[in-house]
Amino acid sequence: MQHMSSTVIIYVATMTGTADLVAEEVQAALEDEGATVDLLPMDDLDAGAFARPGLYLVVSSTYGQGDVPDNGQALADALESERPDLAHVRYGLFALGDMTYARTFCGGGMTFDRILSELGAKRVGEPMRHNASSGVLPEDEAADWARSWYESAMAEA
Amino acid sequence: MTARFAIVGSGPAGCYLADALARAMNGAVIDVFERLDEPFGLVRFGVAPDHEATRAIARVLRRPFDRGAASLHLGVEVGRDIGLNALRRNYDAVALATGAPLDRRLDVPGEELAEPSGRFIRWINGHPEAVPPARLTGARRAVVIGAGNVALDAVRLLAKHREIDCLNPLALERIDLLIRAGPEDVRFSPAELLEIGELTTAWPDLDIFGDATGEAAAVLADFAARTPGRGIPIRFHFRTQATAFLGAGRLEAVGTDRSVLPADLAVTCIGYEKAAIDGVWPTGPEPEPGLYAVGWAARGPTGTIPTNRAEARALAQRMIAGLEP
Numbered sequence: 423m424q425h426m427s428s429t430v431i432i433y434v435a436t437m438t439g440t441a442d443l444v445a446e447e448v449q450a451a452l453e454d455e456g457a458t459v460d461l462l463p464m465d466d467l468d469a470g471a472f473a474r475p476g477l478y479l480v481v482s483s484t485y486g487q488g489d490v491p492d493n494g495q496a497l498a499d500a501l502e503s504e505r506p507d508l509a510h511v512r513y514g515l516f517a518l519g520d521m522t523y524a525r526t527f528c529g530g531g532m533t534f535d536r537i538l539s540e541l542g543a544k545r546v547g548e549p550m551r552h553n554a555s556s557g558v559l560p561e562d563e564a565a566d567w568a569r570s571w572y573e574s575a576m577a578e579a
Numbered sequence: 580m581t582a583r584f585a586i587v588g589s590g591p592a593g594c595y596l597a598d599a600l601a602r603a604m605n606g607a608v609i610d611v612f613e614r615l616d617e618p619f620g621l622v623r624f625g626v627a628p629d630h631e632a633t634r635a636i637a638r639v640l641r642r643p644f645d646r647g648a649a650s651l652h653l654g655v656e657v658g659r660d661i662g663l664n665a666l667r668r669n670y671d672a673v674a675l676a677t678g679a680p681l682d683r684r685l686d687v688p689g690e691e692l693a694e695p696s697g698r699f700i701r702w703i704n705g706h707p708e709a710v711p712p713a714r715l716t717g718a719r720r721a722v723v724i725g726a727g728n729v730a731l732d733a734v735r736l737l738a739k740h741r742e743i744d745c746l747n748p749l750a751l752e753r754i755d756l757l758i759r760a761g762p763e764d765v766r767f768s769p770a771e772l773l774e775i776g777e778l779t780t781a782w783p784d785l786d787i788f789g790d791a792t793g794e795a796a797a798v799l800a801d802f803a804a805r806t807p808g809r810g811i812p813i814r815f816h817f818r819t820q821a822t823a824f825l826g827a828g829r830l831e832a833v834g835t836d837r838s839v840l841p842a843d844l845a846v847t848c849i850g851y852e853k854a855a856i857d858g859v860w861p862t863g864p865e866p867e868p869g870l871y872a873v874g875w876a877a878r879g880p881t882g883t884i885p886t887n888r889a890e891a892r893a894l895a896q897r898m899i900a901g902l903e904p
């Protein structure tokens with residue numbers, strides 16, 4: 423199937439760098455599909471991060487007790503306090519967590535999911551929730567997941 | 580001109596710094612020197628063998644070398660195989676990421692009869708310079724001293740000794756954990772404490788205590804409310820200090836300010852100290868102009884793996900800003 427090429431903006435929140443590996447695999451897979459990909463750590467982002475209409479992917483791990491990693495905290499806070507209208511945004515979610523933290527599993531990623539949907543953004547596909555105790559490395563699942571996510575996004579567009 | 584950076588030590592701090600420098604400055608020469616033949620510092624030789632997800636961070640640390648963005652030189656000890664000054668002459672900037680490799684001592688009589696935690700965990704993790712504990716076979720009683728996560732690692736590994744090859748000769752019936760602080764001041768992380776509660780081979784044995792607050796204290800209060808479990812009791816002794824290690828030639832008991840506890844093995848988990856590199860004491864972030872420090876070498880033995888990453892990323896910016904124009 424031939425798709426129109428598209429831009430995907432990936433934002434990464436990580437504590438030890440695993441989410442970076444995931445994002446890099448996703449980037450490579452989507453570029454193979456013909457997408458233009460911008461990959462950015464969340465560190466310096468503010469409430470304007472989603473101003474451009476388009477397709478976004480949030481890759482976030484979880485720390486503390488279901489918390490967003492430190493480098494994503496400012497973005498999450500800014501979105502919650504400034505509450506920009508994100509009706510023009512479509513996004514996907516790749517959340518990293520560990521089932522041994524049962525009640526807060528993937529809480530960091532799911533926080534972004536909640537905020538973005540509250541602000542009117544529309545999620546494409548189900549959130550991917552990776553479990554660090556599953557024996558499968560998240561970066562090994564990333565490319566396949568990203569291809570099917572991107573296909574859904576293109577089909578809906 | 581291509582910028583040239585040298586990093587001493589390939590633990591998390593050194594590897595995250597190499598990655599951050601490479602990402603911030605395309606094409607820079609980045610050489611990481613590691614005294615051992617195996618990289619990744621405490622991720623390889625400190626983190627407990629049953630914490631597999633944490634040990635798997637090694638693959639993240641390897642990335643800058645896999646991508647060809649930095650070079651790893653194993654078996655090179657700075658101060659022995661290369662002088663620090665030679666390194667500083669050959670590179671635009673040098674960063675010490677040498678950790679805090681020395682075991683802190685309690686300074687009480689008979690301490691040579693106890694196992695310091697760094698040495699103990701290095702041995703469990705198969706470190707090339709490992710020294711096995713003096714007495715293992717048939718040891719029935721162990722005393723662990725400390726109020727941080729390393730003490731909980733030691734307790735947990737001892738409780739699971741049947742599952743860990745090198746600890747299999749133990750025959751533990753009881754573990755005493757001596758904590759100088761009260762329940763409100765422990766540095767245990769709640770997650771590590773919960774793991775103690777989930778052991779199938781041992782159970783946390785502690786009494787109800789006052790009205791301590793905080794997440795760790797809440798877990799401890801839950802432990803105290805439980806009925807006795809099965810397997811090895813792990814007795815928590817709060818506000819108890821070890822005052823002497825007793826025995827003639829081998830450990831027989833640990834004296835505390837409250838009692839004397841019979842013991843065949845004692846592990847002290849009371850922290851670590853930095854070492855000088857070629858006469859220079861690392862301290863962060865910039866002990867001398869053009870010489871930097873990061874990770875445990877910079878701030879001492881506190882903070883987890885993510886702390887080193889955040890610090891390394893900040894230091895990379897500082898090192899690049901400090902380059903001669």
Ligand SMILES: Cc1cc2nc3c(=O)[nH]c(=O)nc-3n(C[C@H](O)[C@H](O)[C@H](O)COP(=O)(O)OP(=O)(O)OC[C@H]3O[C@@H](n4cnc5c(N)ncnc54)[C@H](O)[C@@H]3O)c2cc1C
Nearest residue numbers: 588590591592614620621625656657677678874875883884
């Ligand atoms: C027993 C234990 C368990 C831990 N468990 C966890 C955990 O589960 N999760 C967590 O987040 N954190 C854990 N930590 C903390 C974590 O290991 C540290 O935050 C981290 O390793 C510090 O990184 P570093 O790079 O500064 O030092 P290190 O990891 O110590 O690395 C220093 C490196 O420098 C090398 N080196 C030293 N001197 C020289 C020299 N002269 N020349 C060349 N190379 C040299 C060393 O060989 C070593 O490889 C644990 C720590 C300990 C002690």
Ligand SMILES: Cc1cc2nc3c(=O)[nH]c(=O)nc-3n(C[C@H](O)[C@H](O)[C@H](O)COP(=O)(O)O)c2cc1C
Nearest residue numbers: 436437438439440441483484488519520523527528
């Ligand atoms: C201190 C700590 C706390 C964590 N807390 C949670 C949690 O509450 N919920 C969860 O699902 N995963 C939790 N995790 C698991 C991490 O999110 C998971 O290992 C992830 O793969 C790490 O990705 P990163 O390297 O990108 O930060 C925690 C891990 C650590 C070390």
